[in-house]
Amino acid sequence: MTVKLKKTVLNILFYTVVTMLAAVFIAPIIIVLYNSFKGRLYISSSPFSLPGAESFLGIQNYITGINRTGFFKAFGYSLFITVASVFVIVLFCSMAAWYLVRQRGKLTNGIYYAFIFSMIVPFQMVMFTMSKVANIISLDNPLGIVVIYLGFGSGLSVFMFYGFAKSIPMEIEEAATIDGCGPVSMFFKVILPMLRPMATTVAILNAMWIWNDYLLPYLVIGNNYRTIPIAVQYLEGGYGSRDIGALMALLVISIIPIIVFYLVSQKQIIKGVAAGAVKG
Amino acid sequence: MGKHPKNYFPKKYFLIFLLPTLVAFAVSFVIPFLLGIYLSFTEFTTVTNGRWVGIQNYIYAFSEGRGFIDALLFTVRFTIVSTVTVNVIAFFLALALTRGKRGTNFFRTVFFMPNLIGGIVLGYIWQLIINGVLSYFGVDITYSAEYGFWGLIILTNWQLIGYMMVIYIAGINNIPDEIVEAAKIDGASPIGMLRYITIPTVMPSVTICLFLTITNSFKMFDQNLALTGGAPGRESSMLALDIYKTFYGRVGEEGVGQAKAVVFSVIVALIAFLQLRLTDRNKKDGKKK
The missing domain is CATH 4.10.280 (MYOD Basic-Helix-Loop-Helix Domain, subunit B)
Incomplete structure (x- = not known):
C-alpha cells in the first residue's frame, strides 16, 4: 500500500x-x-x-507587417535558397566524400582535413572578405548564394558522409564494376541509395541552418533580396518609427512554417539532430 | 586497407565528383580565410587596397576602450553560466523523460521545439517578454548590461535545453538493460544508480553537450543582435557582435575588426582542440575496459 x-x-x-x-x-x-x-x-x-x-x-x-517587409517575396527567397542549397549540398558533398574515401592519398587527405578545419572557424573570420569576394565574382544573388552555402555547408556535410561512406564494403563496388558499372552510374545506382539515411540527416541539419541564417544572406544579398530573418530584422532595425505590432505579426508568420514542418517530420528532425551532434 | 586499386577512378572523374564542392569551398571559405589573415595585418576598406601595418591592428584591438576585452569577459561569463544551467536542467529533464511514463513523447516535442526557431526571431520574442516584465519596474532591457546578460541566459536556456535533452536521452537509452536489472537486484538506491551507472555511461553525451553549449554560446550573434543590439552602448555585446560592429560601425576600422576576428578564431579553435583531446581520451578509456 x-x-x-x-x-x-x-x-x-x-x-x-x-x-x-x-x-x-x-x-x-x-x-x-x-x-x-x-x-x-x-x-x-x-x-x-x-x-x-x-x-x-x-x-x-499582419497587413502592415507583410506590406512593409514584402514578406511573401521574402518567404519565396528563403524557400528557394534553402531548397536549392540543401539539394546541391547533399548531392555534391556525398559525391565528394565518396571520392575522398576511395581515393586516399596525400592530396585527398589534405583536402579532407581542410573541410574539417572549416567547421571550427567562426563565421566572423571570413564574413567581410567572403562578402567582398562574392560581390566581385557576382555571386550576390539568390542563385549565387547557393554556391556560397555549398562552400560553407561542405565542412560538416563532407565529414558526415565521409564517416558513413567508409563503412560501405568494397566488395559491393567490386561486384558492380564487374557487372560493368562505371563510376558515375555506380554512384547513383549503388552508393547514393546506401547513403540515404545520412543524406536525410545532412539535409535536415543544413535546412535548419540555412532557413534561419541571418548574417550571411544579409551581407551577401541583403540589399536587394530579403530572406525571412532579414525581413524581421529590417522591420525592427530599419529606419522609421518602430511598429511593435507589425513585428509581432511577422514573428508569428515566420514561426508558423517552422512549426508545421516540425510537426510533420519531428521524428526525423530529432533523430537527425541527435545524430549530427554525436558526429560533430 | 591499401587493397584498393591505385587508380580506382580515371582522372577525369575528379572533375565530376570533387570539383563542384571544391570550387565552392575555395571561393567561400579558403580564399576569404587566407585573405582575412593577411588583411588583419593591413589597413583596408575593400579587400584589394590593404596597406601593411604589421601588428598594429592587434595592438588596437586589445587596447582599452576598444570594447574587445569587455566583450571577451562578457562572453566568457555568459558561456560559463549558460553551459552550467542548460546542461543541469537538460540532464534532469532527460532523466525524468526516460522512465517510460505516459505523455513523455509530447513533452519531448514541446521542449525541443524552440531549437528550430532562428536566433533573430528568438531575440524579438524574448525582448517582448522581458521588456514586459521589466516595464513593471519602469525600465527596459537596454537599461543595464546585467539585464541583457540575464536575458540572454534565459533565451539560451529556452533554446538549447531541448536540444541537449535529446542528446542526453539518446545516451541514457543506450544503457544496457542488463546492467540496470543487475543493479536493482543488488539493491542499488536511486541515487546510487545515478552515481555509479547513469552518469558514468552517459559521460560521452556529457562531453558532447558541454562542448555544443560552449561553442554555441561563445559564437552567439543573432540572439545578441535582436535582444539587446549590444545596448546600453556596447556593454552587452558579445565577441561576435563586437567584431561585427567594428567592421561595419566605422569606416577605417576594418583592419581592427579582422584582427579581432583572427583572435576569436584562435580561441574557438583552442576550444575545439580541447574537445578533440577529451573525446579521444574517452574513447581510449572505453577500449581499456
Whole structure:
C-alpha cells in the first residue's frame, strides 16, 4: 500500500513539474501570438493582457507587417535558397566524400582535413572578405548564394558522409564494376541509395541552418533580396518609427512554417539532430 | 586497407565528383580565410587596397576602450553560466523523460521545439517578454548590461535545453538493460544508480553537450543582435557582435575588426582542440575496459 502511495505521489510530482515547464516553454509563443492582434500602444503598455474590445486590432498588424517587409517575396527567397542549397549540398558533398574515401592519398587527405578545419572557424573570420569576394565574382544573388552555402555547408556535410561512406564494403563496388558499372552510374545506382539515411540527416541539419541564417544572406544579398530573418530584422532595425505590432505579426508568420514542418517530420528532425551532434 | 586499386577512378572523374564542392569551398571559405589573415595585418576598406601595418591592428584591438576585452569577459561569463544551467536542467529533464511514463513523447516535442526557431526571431520574442516584465519596474532591457546578460541566459536556456535533452536521452537509452536489472537486484538506491551507472555511461553525451553549449554560446550573434543590439552602448555585446560592429560601425576600422576576428578564431579553435583531446581520451578509456 505504501509503495503504491509513494508511486502515486511521485507520478503527481512528475506531471506537475513537467507540465509547468512545458507551459513555460510554450508561453512565449502564445504571448506573441495574442499580442499580434493588439494595437501597438497596448502591446508596449500591457504586453501580458489578452486583446480586449479596445485593444483588438484584427489582422491590421499582419497587413502592415507583410506590406512593409514584402514578406511573401521574402518567404519565396528563403524557400528557394534553402531548397536549392540543401539539394546541391547533399548531392555534391556525398559525391565528394565518396571520392575522398576511395581515393586516399596525400592530396585527398589534405583536402579532407581542410573541410574539417572549416567547421571550427567562426563565421566572423571570413564574413567581410567572403562578402567582398562574392560581390566581385557576382555571386550576390539568390542563385549565387547557393554556391556560397555549398562552400560553407561542405565542412560538416563532407565529414558526415565521409564517416558513413567508409563503412560501405568494397566488395559491393567490386561486384558492380564487374557487372560493368562505371563510376558515375555506380554512384547513383549503388552508393547514393546506401547513403540515404545520412543524406536525410545532412539535409535536415543544413535546412535548419540555412532557413534561419541571418548574417550571411544579409551581407551577401541583403540589399536587394530579403530572406525571412532579414525581413524581421529590417522591420525592427530599419529606419522609421518602430511598429511593435507589425513585428509581432511577422514573428508569428515566420514561426508558423517552422512549426508545421516540425510537426510533420519531428521524428526525423530529432533523430537527425541527435545524430549530427554525436558526429560533430 | 591499401587493397584498393591505385587508380580506382580515371582522372577525369575528379572533375565530376570533387570539383563542384571544391570550387565552392575555395571561393567561400579558403580564399576569404587566407585573405582575412593577411588583411588583419593591413589597413583596408575593400579587400584589394590593404596597406601593411604589421601588428598594429592587434595592438588596437586589445587596447582599452576598444570594447574587445569587455566583450571577451562578457562572453566568457555568459558561456560559463549558460553551459552550467542548460546542461543541469537538460540532464534532469532527460532523466525524468526516460522512465517510460505516459505523455513523455509530447513533452519531448514541446521542449525541443524552440531549437528550430532562428536566433533573430528568438531575440524579438524574448525582448517582448522581458521588456514586459521589466516595464513593471519602469525600465527596459537596454537599461543595464546585467539585464541583457540575464536575458540572454534565459533565451539560451529556452533554446538549447531541448536540444541537449535529446542528446542526453539518446545516451541514457543506450544503457544496457542488463546492467540496470543487475543493479536493482543488488539493491542499488536511486541515487546510487545515478552515481555509479547513469552518469558514468552517459559521460560521452556529457562531453558532447558541454562542448555544443560552449561553442554555441561563445559564437552567439543573432540572439545578441535582436535582444539587446549590444545596448546600453556596447556593454552587452558579445565577441561576435563586437567584431561585427567594428567592421561595419566605422569606416577605417576594418583592419581592427579582422584582427579581432583572427583572435576569436584562435580561441574557438583552442576550444575545439580541447574537445578533440577529451573525446579521444574517452574513447581510449572505453577500449581499456
